[in-house]
Amino acid sequence: MAKGDFTRSFAEWMRGRNGADDVARLSTWVALVFFLIGLLAANTVCEVIALALLVYSQWRMMSKNIAKRARENEAFMSALGPVRPWVVSPRAAWTESRSFKHLACPSCGQKVRVPRGKGTVRITCPKCHQKFDAKA
Ligand SMILES: [Zn+2]
Known part of the structure; x- marks a missing residue:
């Protein structure tokens, strides 16, 4: 299978799905931070939080209920207020x-x-x- 085939079939599969929105991206980054803290401090709780956030962000990206995810994303982003540009x-x-x-x-x-x-x-x-x- 050529590389182009994979890219095309992945794009096909992602069609109609939410993709990486702001909340998904943010929770991936926060998951990474928790994962590193968990690793450095040998803290299982941090690692579990990291895993949960990672699963949540993946679920958001795969979700087919785009309208609902978009509403959640907007509600979360406007709740951030002046911090919003720093997150985006x-x-x-x-x-x-x-x-x-x-x-x-x-x-x-x-x-x-x-x-x-x-x-x-x-x-x-x-x-x-x-x-x-x-x-x-
Ligand atoms: Zn004035």
């Missing part, structure tokens, strides 16, 4: 945090993004047009 793409979140500062408008609370390293800047809130100074 840690590298992009890191780059973003190095080049921008996120501030809240003092009068309406609207979040604004200002470039870092520009000293004190005058910001006009895009929502209520209130002007305020901030160190960025």
Whole structure:
């Protein structure tokens, strides 16, 4: 069997399945962390948690109830709040945090993004047009 055949039949088999969503990816990473801790600390409980998370993430990827998995994924991701970008793409979140500062408008609370390293800047809130100074 050629390599292309395997890739094609795997793609065929994965059709209509959920695949690796954010929750599945996150639980795979957390499983890996627990597995390493379990290995280093010779802790069986950590290894069992790692195995359970791994089984759960595999089950998510294989699941054919895509609509339900998508709802769960979205509910979980929105529950993360400001941590979300760090879970979705840690590298992009890191780059973003190095080049921008996120501030809240003092009068309406609207979040604004200002470039870092520009000293004190005058910001006009895009929502209520209130002007305020901030160190960025
Ligand atoms: Zn405002």
